[in-house]
Amino acid sequence: MSSTDISINKDVHHAHEEHDHHHDQNFFEKYIFSQDHKVIAKQFLFGGIFWGFVGGFLSVIFRLQLGWPEATFAFLEPIFGGWIVNGKLDPEFYLALVTMHGTIMVFFVLTAGLSGTFSNFLIPLQIGARDMASGFMNMLSFWIFFLASIIMFWSLFLSTGPAGGGWTVYPPLSALPQAISGSGMGMTMWLVSMALFIVSQLLGGVNYITTVINLRTKGMSMTKLPLTIWAFFLTAILGLLSFPVLFSAALLLIFDRSFGTSFYLSDIYIAGEALANTGGSAILFQHLFWFLGHPEVYIVILPTFGIVSEVIATNSRKPIFGYRAMIGSMLGISLLSFVVWAHHMFVTGMNPFLGSVFMFLTLIIAVPSAVKVFNWLATLWRGNIRFTAAMMFAIAFVSLFISGGLTGIILGNSALDIQLHDTYFVIAHFHLVMGAAAFFGMFCGIYHWFPKMFGRMMDEKLGFVHFWLTFLSAYLVFMPMHYIGIAGFPRRYYSWTGFDAFNTFTDLNSFISIAAILGFTAQLIFLFNFIYSIFKGRRATANPWHSNTLEWTTPVNPGHGNWPGEIPTVYRWPYDYSKPGAPEDYIPQNVPFSQTQSSNLPYERDLE
Amino acid sequence: MDMVAKSLGEENNTGGIHPLKFTLWLIIISIIMMFAAFTSAYLVRRAEGNWLEFDLPNIMLISTVIIALSSVTMQLAHNAAANDNIAKLRLMLYLTFGLGIMFLIAQWNGWSELVGNNVYFGGVTSNPSGSFLYVLTGVHGFHLVTGLIYLAIVIVSSLRYKVHSKNMLRIQLCTIYWHFLGGLWLYLYLFLRLNH
Ligand code: HEM
Ligand SMILES: [Cu+2]
Numbered sequence: 001m002s003s004t005d006i007s008i009n010k011d012v013h014h015a016h017e018e019h020d021h022h023h024d025q026n027f028f029e030k031y032i033f034s035q036d037h038k039v040i041a042k043q044f045l046f047g048g049i050f051w052g053f054v055g056g057f058l059s060v061i062f063r064l065q066l067g068w069p070e071a072t073f074a075f076l077e078p079i080f081g082g083w084i085v086n087g088k089l090d091p092e093f094y095l096a097l098v099t100m101h102g103t104i105m106v107f108f109v110l111t112a113g114l115s116g117t118f119s120n121f122l123i124p125l126q127i128g129a130r131d132m133a134s135g136f137m138n139m140l141s142f143w144i145f146f147l148a149s150i151i152m153f154w155s156l157f158l159s160t161g162p163a164g165g166g167w168t169v170y171p172p173l174s175a176l177p178q179a180i181s182g183s184g185m186g187m188t189m190w191l192v193s194m195a196l197f198i199v200s201q202l203l204g205g206v207n208y209i210t211t212v213i214n215l216r217t218k219g220m221s222m223t224k225l226p227l228t229i230w231a232f233f234l235t236a237i238l239g240l241l242s243f244p245v246l247f248s249a250a251l252l253l254i255f256d257r258s259f260g261t262s263f264y265l266s267d268i269y270i271a272g273e274a275l276a277n278t279g280g281s282a283i284l285f286q287h288l289f290w291f292l293g294h295p296e297v298y299i300v301i302l303p304t305f306g307i308v309s310e311v312i313a314t315n316s317r318k319p320i321f322g323y324r325a326m327i328g329s330m331l332g333i334s335l336l337s338f339v340v341w342a343h344h345m346f347v348t349g350m351n352p353f354l355g356s357v358f359m360f361l362t363l364i365i366a367v368p369s370a371v372k373v374f375n376w377l378a379t380l381w382r383g384n385i386r387f388t389a390a391m392m393f394a395i396a397f398v399s400l401f402i403s404g405g406l407t408g409i410i411l412g413n414s415a416l417d418i419q420l421h422d423t424y425f426v427i428a429h430f431h432l433v434m435g436a437a438a439f440f441g442m443f444c445g446i447y448h449w450f451p452k453m454f455g456r457m458m459d460e461k462l463g464f465v466h467f468w469l470t471f472l473s474a475y476l477v478f479m480p481m482h483y484i485g486i487a488g489f490p491r492r493y494y495s496w497t498g499f500d501a502f503n504t505f506t507d508l509n510s511f512i513s514i515a516a517i518l519g520f521t522a523q524l525i526f527l528f529n530f531i532y533s534i535f536k537g538r539r540a541t542a543n544p545w546h547s548n549t550l551e552w553t554t555p556v557n558p559g560h561g562n563w564p565g566e567i568p569t570v571y572r573w574p575y576d577y578s579k580p581g582a583p584e585d586y587i588p589q590n591v592p593f594s595q596t597q598s599s600n601l602p603y604e605r606d607l608e
Numbered sequence: 609m610d611m612v613a614k615s616l617g618e619e620n621n622t623g624g625i626h627p628l629k630f631t632l633w634l635i636i637i638s639i640i641m642m643f644a645a646f647t648s649a650y651l652v653r654r655a656e657g658n659w660l661e662f663d664l665p666n667i668m669l670i671s672t673v674i675i676a677l678s679s680v681t682m683q684l685a686h687n688a689a690a691n692d693n694i695a696k697l698r699l700m701l702y703l704t705f706g707l708g709i710m711f712l713i714a715q716w717n718g719w720s721e722l723v724g725n726n727v728y729f730g731g732v733t734s735n736p737s738g739s740f741l742y743v744l745t746g747v748h749g750f751h752l753v754t755g756l757i758y759l760a761i762v763i764v765s766s767l768r769y770k771v772h773s774k775n776m777l778r779i780q781l782c783t784i785y786w787h788f789l790g791g792l793w794l795y796l797y798l799f800l801r802l803n804h
Pocket of ligand 2: 294340344
């Protein structure tokens, strides 16, 4: 804890600083146990990509089952061993597959992979800081995530299988090891892994918030921040407030499973036998879970709001439309996200009056969401659009967010939800608005900031191929699901051929599965492009997109401390694109008004 | 252990508060959210009926007094450090530590009293009302142990003459955290009193 001694004596501190710039780090300090935010960001990125492929692979397997329920899959036996019996997927294994797919995608890819990568990478670079407030905590955050990852991954290989109660792990199913094999050891490891995951997210989030509040460079007021930073900041606040609640819920579940308490259990008969547990309430778990769960969906989507705003403004060569409205709507969404959780519980026998209160609050979220969509479209409107791969993903993000958001308004009506709850309509809704949209936002960010991360460009042509295949398959997979969902097709069913009503959908289900396999295959193009470009990509310039934010004022490969000299001072907001009278179509944030007299607006003349 | 990045104290600090102190407040907020979850779950669950009513262990009143006293000694230690009164600082730190241990012992006796009254954490005869009490006190106790560990670190550094008026950060953080733990217990105690 040399920090305390340093902070009282700034001269000593400076000496330390100088020393550090020339200090040669060994391999471990530099790449493994690094405290440099850029390295940690890349660690999260690699982790996220790895998990993305695992999660995607699992979904292809259960899509095989859903698409061809009569077929046998003997060719999978070498991979899954005992889980394939006579070429048929074990039904409990199917449940484990969907559970792990959901858990991995929501938490490990779109929470840790997304925030971990972009918050870590961009916060210090865009606010003008040398690093995160605490590099040590930041490193700890990654390594605890790593440990959580190992435990979760390990659970995939248990002979009793990983957790099988759905990503929402509702008790009593998840609380009783004797219920299904997926509630045994796999569930225990799920809980341990998630507990560690929460600790990791809190360590990271605390750091993001502290850094944004405390370490902004001179001139970087909150209203000059790029929208990315606002988004990451609010994401971290949501996490700080909601993850501890999931922790509490998980802790009580652990006690129920292993210590014989009855928080969630009451009056249960299993295998013809009555359990002793009395007095628990399973609904209690749902309340606690969704108090996290709903903010969690915004933890996933908010960072991409920021990324997409930034990329759309840069590549439309126009200031973002309604900068303050964008901040306001993100604040509104964050606030509202804490008071709508029970829209996931309309059919739990909840008091209908309470249901209508939650319905009302839920529908209000459509307002700030619509403001954002309007602003993105207005930014694109008559812009001087550059169709980079990142920009394609950003525009497609807006499209997916609209398509998925509209069905949210339908689901938010508590009466309509009676028909639609737990059908493929819900699956379609959240995969468009969260799954696909957030993935598109993440790809958008990777293509856009790749040059700053690795000093090289990704291949744009491969990027386009990747984009179009992914975009097509996203809609081909999820659009038909609305249709079968309205028909009442239930989610999480291993086999539906026993129901006459659903047999007519056999072809449609095969079609969805083919599209899903196409979409998964397209990601291999991305993987190739990503790895190839790290080593062999075209070398990047310091500011390849002619962007205004501070990260592009660093060298091509920013070193430890980000700026070799002094940290730049900020004079203007980040969206001075195509300003009338300016010689270039962008003016970086660190250019003082005294140098841009030809383009200054009347009130800016005072600042010259 | 260089907990704070090199960038600190350097060019900028826009927050006007030391980043570590800020971080501590954020951690406190996350702990508050945890207990908010527990106590609201308690209320929701209690409203549903089938709730075993029992008396709170009397000794919990004593532990409340102990932890309040420890907050006083912690504050005195802080003030002694600010006045460079090293002898008094150490004395007060020892006292705080001792009171912290006493608090834990009192809580433990509280648990024994509960068991004596057939209120169990788990098992066939347990009821969520009892289990909740164990969880609330147990999770609070766990955080108190983390507070004691940090307090031990401060004691060690005070023995090395590293805690004084020009080097207050450590003890400031410790004082904030300790007062928080005391306040948290006070809240839990009142909460349990009112909802029994
Ligand atoms: C206009 C805004 C939105 C509204 C009104 C809305 C409404 C709803 C409702 C009522 C449900 C519950 C359906 C059911 O289970 O019967 C739901 C499910 C869900 N929503 Fe949304 N939503 C909106 C936007 C979003 C966004 C932006 C995301 C994520 C980024 C999201 C992610 C999800 C997820 C993950 C689920 C399903 C969770 C599960 O049961 O596994 N929603 N939504
Ligand atoms: Cu929701």
